[in-house]
Amino acid sequence: MGREGRQLRRQSSQQADANEMIVTGSVWDYVETNDYLAVTCTCGAGPSASLWSDVTIDKIHEGDGERAGRRLTSKWCAIHGAEYCAAVLAGDKVRPEARELVESVKKAQRADNLRAVQLKRREQRRNQRYGLSRLGR
Numbered sequence: 001m002g003r004e005g006r007q008l009r010r011q012s013s014q015q016a017d018a019n020e021m022i023v024t025g026s027v028w029d030y031v032e033t034n035d036y037l038a039v040t041c042t043c044g045a046g047p048s049a050s051l052w053s054d055v056t057i058d059k060i061h062e063g064d065g066e067r068a069g070r071r072l073t074s075k076w077c078a079i080h081g082a083e084y085c086a087a088v089l090a091g092d093k094v095r096p097e098a099r100e101l102v103e104s105v106k107k108a109q110r111a112d113n114l115r116a117v118q119l120k121r122r123e124q125r126r127n128q129r130y131g132l133s134r135l136g137r
């Protein structure tokens, strides 16, 4: 994580309560690619999309796609927490029982106009960076 990333992390952490975590738009883009991170474990009525909720990160400029953040409002149980953590570290992304739910979460994020615009800004920035790094070769 570079200087910009650390700055974003600091800005977003100030808005969260002590036991909460807020991630910026780009971090969420990564989270939603991983079923283990995107929704709750199978315990109780799970998996559930209630793990994360939308949050606007006040300290990030409106023109910055990072402003559309997500707040971690719940957690995985102790058993699945450890299991999922190991799966993520092993590069595993797919939970068959959660696949449909994660897709519906992604769809909902894109159905929200403001969030869709923010996502587009992030994608454009990533594409620009990719283009510049390609030119530099």
Ligand SMILES: [Zn+2]
Pocket: 041, 042, 043, 076, 077, 078, 079, 080, 081
């Ligand atoms: Zn569990």
